[in-house]
Amino acid sequence: MKIGIPRALLYPIYIPLWKTFFEELGHQVVLSGRTSKGILNNGVKTCVDDACLPVKLFHGHVMDLIGKADVILVPRLISIYPGEFICPKFIGLPEMIKNSVSGSPKLLIMNFNARDRLEKGYDGMRQLGRELGASNTNVERALDRARARQAEYESMLESGFSPKSILEKRNARQSPASVKGRIGLIGHPYLVYDDYINMNIVEKLAARGYEAIFPENVPLEDIELACSRYPKKLFWSYGKRLLGGGLTMLEKRKVDGLIILTSFGCGIDAFIDELLLRANQREYRIPQTTITLDEHTGQAGFDTRLEAFIDMMEWRGRYDNNIPAYGTDVYTGKSLV
Numbered sequence: 001m002k003i004g005i006p007r008a009l010l011y012p013i014y015i016p017l018w019k020t021f022f023e024e025l026g027h028q029v030v031l032s033g034r035t036s037k038g039i040l041n042n043g044v045k046t047c048v049d050d051a052c053l054p055v056k057l058f059h060g061h062v063m064d065l066i067g068k069a070d071v072i073l074v075p076r077l078i079s080i081y082p083g084e085f086i087c088p089k090f091i092g093l094p095e096m097i098k099n100s101v102s103g104s105p106k107l108l109i110m111n112f113n114a115r116d117r118l119e120k121g122y123d124g125m126r127q128l129g130r131e132l133g134a135s136n137t138n139v140e141r142a143l144d145r146a147r148a149r150q151a152e153y154e155s156m157l158e159s160g161f162s163p164k165s166i167l168e169k170r171n172a173r174q175s176p177a178s179v180k181g182r183i184g185l186i187g188h189p190y191l192v193y194d195d196y197i198n199m200n201i202v203e204k205l206a207a208r209g210y211e212a213i214f215p216e217n218v219p220l221e222d223i224e225l226a227c228s229r230y231p232k233k234l235f236w237s238y239g240k241r242l243l244g245g246g247l248t249m250l251e252k253r254k255v256d257g258l259i260i261l262t263s264f265g266c267g268i269d270a271f272i273d274e275l276l277l278r279a280n281q282r283e284y285r286i287p288q289t290t291i292t293l294d295e296h297t298g299q300a301g302f303d304t305r306l307e308a309f310i311d312m313m314e315w316r317g318r319y320d321n322n323i324p325a326y327g328t329d330v331y332t333g334k335s336l337v
C-alpha cells in the first residue's frame with residue numbers, strides 16, 4: 001500500500017520513525033512535494049481562516065498527496081513526553097482535515113499520547129500497524145527498528161546537524177573556518193526547517209557568513225536545566241524546547257544573535273518569545289529579533305529585516321559598550337558617564 005506522509009508540521013522531526021515503521025511493515029511511503037506557492041495557496045483556500053500558517057500548510061500538503069497515495073497519514077500528537085502536551089491544534093488535526101479537504105483518500109489517523117508514560121505513546125502506532133493487517137510480532141519488530149532509527153536521528157540532531165543535512169544526506173554545516181559567527185534560529189520545526197516558508201533563511205545567513213543553530217541541536221538535559229529557573233514547569237513540549245534551547249544558547253555563549261521565527265497568531269510563541277526576550281535583556285544582552293510569518297509575508301520585507309538585524313548585530317560587535325551618545329545604559333537608562 002502507498003502511504004502518503006505530508007511534508008508538514010512535525011514531519012522533519014518524526015519522519016525517520018514513521019517512514020521506517022511503515023516500510024518495515026511492507027508499505028511504500030510517498031511524501032508530498034516540498035512546500036511551494038501552489039501547496040500554500042491550496043492550504044490557505046481549504047483550511048478555516050483562523051488557523052495558523054503551519055496548520056493551513058498541512059492542509060495543502062494533504063491535498064498534494066491526493067492521487068499519489070492510497071491512504072494519507074494524519075498524526076494526532078497529543079503528548080510526546082510524560083506530563084506535557086502539544087499544541088491543541090495537533091489534537092484536532094484529523095477532524096480539520098476530514099471536514100475541510102474533499103476528495104482525499106482514506107486518512108490513517110495515528111494517535112500518540114505519552115502523557116502518562118512514554119512507552120504508552122507508541123500504542124497508537126501498534127494499533128495502526130495491526131489495522132494495516134500486521135501481526136503483533138511484526139508490529140513490535142517494525143516499531144523497534146523505527147525507534148532505533150529515530151534515536152540515531154535525534155542524536156545526530158543533538159550533535160549539531162539539521163534535519164535537512166541528515167535527510168538529504170549532505171553535510172550542510174559550514175566548516176568553522178568559514179563561519180563569522182553563529183545565530184540561534186528559534187522556532188517550531190515546521191517554520192525553521194521549511195525553506196519556502198522561512199524564505200531560505202539558513203542560506204541567507206550562510207551567505208553573510210553565519211551558521212544557524214537550532215533548538216533541536218540542544219540536548220534535552222540542557223533544555224530541562226535552563227527551564228528549571230522558572231517556578232512553574234513548562235507543560236508545552238515545544239514551548240519548552242524553544243525557550244530552553246534559546247536560553248542554553250545564550251547561557252553557553254554559543255551564539256552572536258538570536259532570531260525568533262514565529263507564526264502569526266501562535267499563542268504558545270507569544271509567551272515563549274516574551275520570556276526569552278526578558279531573560280536575554282536581563283542577563284545576556286545578546287542581539288535578538290522576532291520575525292513573524294504568515295501567508296502574506298513578503299520576501300522583500302523579510303530580507304530587509306534580516307539584513308538590518310545582521311547589520312545591527314555586527315555593529316554592536318564592533319562598537320557596543322552599551323553607551324549611546326547621551327551616555328545612559330541602553331537597557332536600564334542609568335547614567336554611565
Ligand code: SF4
Nearest residue numbers: 052087089263266268
Ligand atoms: S504551536 Fe503555534 S504555530 Fe504550532 S500549530 Fe500551535 S498555534 Fe500553530
